[in-house]
Structure formats: structure tokens, C-alpha cells
Amino acid sequence: MPKFTYIAIDSSTGKDKKGVIDSANSEQAALDLKNMGLLPTSVVAAAGGFKMGAKMAAPDKAGSGGAFVSKAAPEKKKKRPMALGKVISNQGLAVFTRQLSTLVNAGMPILRSLETLARQEKNQGFQYVLEQVGETIRSGGTFSDGLSQHPKVFDRLYINMVKAGEAGGVLGTVLDRLSRFMEKAEKIKGKVKAAMTYPVIIMCVAVLIVAALMVFVIPKFEEIFSGLLKGTPLPLLTQGVIAVSNFLKNQILATIGLVVGSVVGFRMLCKTKTGSRIVDYIQIKIPAFGPLFLKAAVGRFTRTFGTLLSSGVPILQAIIITRDTSGNVHIAEALNSVHDRVKEGEGVGKPLEATKIFPTMVTSMVEVGEETGALPEMLTRIADTYDEEVDNAVTSITSIIEPIMIVFMAVVVGTIVIALFLPLVKIIQTLSGG
Numbered sequence: 001m002p003k004f005t006y007i008a009i010d011s012s013t014g015k016d017k018k019g020v021i022d023s024a025n026s027e028q029a030a031l032d033l034k035n036m037g038l039l040p041t042s043v044v045a046a047a048g049g050f051k052m053g054a055k056m057a058a059p060d061k062a063g064s065g066g067a068f069v070s071k072a073a074p075e076k077k078k079k080r081p082m083a084l085g086k087v088i089s090n091q092g093l094a095v096f097t098r099q100l101s102t103l104v105n106a107g108m109p110i111l112r113s114l115e116t117l118a119r120q121e122k123n124q125g126f127q128y129v130l131e132q133v134g135e136t137i138r139s140g141g142t143f144s145d146g147l148s149q150h151p152k153v154f155d156r157l158y159i160n161m162v163k164a165g166e167a168g169g170v171l172g173t174v175l176d177r178l179s180r181f182m183e184k185a186e187k188i189k190g191k192v193k194a195a196m197t198y199p200v201i202i203m204c205v206a207v208l209i210v211a212a213l214m215v216f217v218i219p220k221f222e223e224i225f226s227g228l229l230k231g232t233p234l235p236l237l238t239q240g241v242i243a244v245s246n247f248l249k250n251q252i253l254a255t256i257g258l259v260v261g262s263v264v265g266f267r268m269l270c271k272t273k274t275g276s277r278i279v280d281y282i283q284i285k286i287p288a289f290g291p292l293f294l295k296a297a298v299g300r301f302t303r304t305f306g307t308l309l310s311s312g313v314p315i316l317q318a319i320i321i322t323r324d325t326s327g328n329v330h331i332a333e334a335l336n337s338v339h340d341r342v343k344e345g346e347g348v349g350k351p352l353e354a355t356k357i358f359p360t361m362v363t364s365m366v367e368v369g370e371e372t373g374a375l376p377e378m379l380t381r382i383a384d385t386y387d388e389e390v391d392n393a394v395t396s397i398t399s400i401i402e403p404i405m406i407v408f409m410a411v412v413v414g415t416i417v418i419a420l421f422l423p424l425v426k427i428i429q430t431l432s433g434g
Helices: 026-035 090-105 110-120 124-138 143-148 156-168 171-229 236-250 252-271 273-285 289-310 315-324 329-343 349-354 360-372 375-433
Strands: 003-010 016-022 038-045
Touching: 003 026, 016 026, 026 038, 090 110, 090 171, 110 124, 124 143, 143 156, 156 171, 156 289, 156 315, 171 236, 171 289, 171 375, 236 252, 236 375, 252 273, 273 289, 273 329, 289 315, 289 329, 289 375, 315 329, 329 349, 349 360, 360 375
Parallel strands: none
Antiparallel strands: 003 016, 003 038
């Protein structure tokens, strides 16, 4: 009977195991290994046996059974396509995760699911990533191992949730939970963007109108005034408007450089430790917008934390991952102190309350969740509540911003009109007197 050398994972210990097994063929060898409590990742004909090699795909740990793909000859290595910016958007990644969870929950092995989605993928950069993840699984690694090799595509939250799903044998369930989490986050982000689109367009139009008046209209009036008033001093308001107009007209490159430099300088400031602390503090303390940013941060924290806990990620590791994805230095520092106190044996509610950042309602509900043993569910409820509050706050702020911007535009344009009208009054008086 032919001999096959194998590499497998011991289902009881999780450790790799190597050896030789006698079987009729590679498929039978894989089945025999499964009956022995081993999860085969590679089964190859031993020297002197059949001249066939079957490198086996890692079995799906989501309970869909082991499926193995024979690899008769190595394929030519595909070159990595050039990509500008992100390989795939957050929305695209959410769609991929939803599709993958559907396939895995339908009983399709993880490797075959990845191959199916890779064939359908139109984005060549992401297709390459999926193929590389598949190669990692074929070589004996896990799905999470493959994801961890692409940290710019899959963040720590994604990788750790998949790892927890693999460890608990509920990969399909975790992928479904992860896809819902990403879809919810994108939905909230989309609502904020949609609400702010109109005010931003109004502001851009206002800036363009004022710039056109300053560069093209004001200089024409300046020529008229200098010709008719013949040295008579202009009103101070008119002089100020003309001075701004001349600066914008004659120093257009300097103006553009000033605007671009301010934007670049602000971004560089945000990347420094001190600058990020200042910006993040202003972000959650600024009137009107501060509560909105804080609610959004709390909603993101509770949803991320609850999703990780419900997926089986240990609480200390979940706090660290949530800290790294908080997006605010002060919230990250608060979660650092929470992590240290939980590590010493405390619960989560009291340390959260001690940070003085999270609202009392949040800390109280977290304590109730700990006492009832339903912390993940309670965190999800808090996240739903705060997401709804963020939606309402964005709507109300947008309704306030619109009239404020219209009034601001009216004041700016009105000031320019008055500045041009005052010399005209003087010209009319001069002509009437003549």
C-alpha cells in the first residue's frame, strides 16, 4: 500500500504533527487522518510511492468540513499589481466580508470560498491579496495567518475577530458579525457625509463667488473711482476691500501657497504627539460639535468592544484592539487605564467611570451588563442608541449650519456691495454739484 507523508494539526492540542500513513490514495489518507483526530494541511506521496503530490488546503474551521484542493504543478507566481492609495475601500471590504460569510455559512470551505470570490473580484489589487491569503492556507497556515500578512488591508480588529472565530470553530458566525459591524459603521459614516454635502457645496460656491468679485469686479470699479474722483480719498471700507482685492489679484500664487501650506501644516501637526493631543482635545470639547464627536467615538468604542467580546476575543485583548481603533488620543489613554485596572481583577464599568470621559449612562449600562452576564449585548444596545443620537445630532447641526452659512455669505457679499456703493454716492454728489 502507498505511503504518504503528512502535516496535520492535532485537534486536541492545536499543535502541528508530522508523520507517515499507509493509504490507498491521498484523499483516503486525508480521511484517515481526520478519523484519527488530526486536521491535515499537507499530504504528499512518500518516496517510492505513487508519483503524485497533493498539497492539501487547510480545513475550514467554521464547521463546514475539510475540503482539499490538489495542486499538481506550481503556478507561475503572479506579479503584484500597482495600487495608488488603499487597495480596497471600507465599503468594498464590508461587501467582501458579507459574501465570504454567506459562502462559509452555506458549508463551503474557506479556501474554496476565497478562490470563488477572487475569481469574481474586479479589483486586481484586492484579487492579488485574496490569492496570497489562499496560498498561505494551502501551505498549512490559517485564514488569520494569511490576513495578518496584509495589515494595510485587514486591520487588527478584523484579524483578531477571525482568529477568535477559528479558535472557537464559529468562523462563519464571526464573519457575519464582522460584516454587520462594518456595514453599520459605513452606514453612519455615509449619513454624516450626506448631511454635510450640502453645507460644503454652499461654502465652496460662496468662496468662488467672493473670489471672482475680488479678482475680476473690484479692479474695474477701482479704475472707475480713480478716473472720476481724481485723487479724492475713498471711504475706509472701500480702501480695505480694494486692498484685499489687489493682494488676491497680484499675489495669487502666494495666496494658493498660503492655503495649501496651512492644510499641509495642519496635517503634519496632527501627526505629532503634542499636535494630535491638542486637536483631539478640541475635537471633543468644541461647542456644538464636541458632543457629536464624543457620541460618535463612544458609539464606535461600544460597538467594537461588544463585537469583539461576542466573537470570543479575551477581554484584555479586546480592550487593546478597541484602544488602537478609537481614533482619539484621550480615549485611547482612558482605555489604557481601564486595561490596567481590569488586568488587576476589576470590572470594566468602574474604571470607565473613573476616566471622566465616558458618559454616566454608558458606564452604568456597562456595570449592569457585567452584573447580568450580558455585557456584549448591553454594549451593542449602547452603540445602537449612540448611533441614533449621532444621526439626530448631525441632522440638527446641519439644519443650523445652513442658515448660518447663508447669513455669512450675505454679510460678505453685502460688505463688498456697500464698499462699492459708498464711492458711487460721492461721485453722484460731485456730478450734481458740478
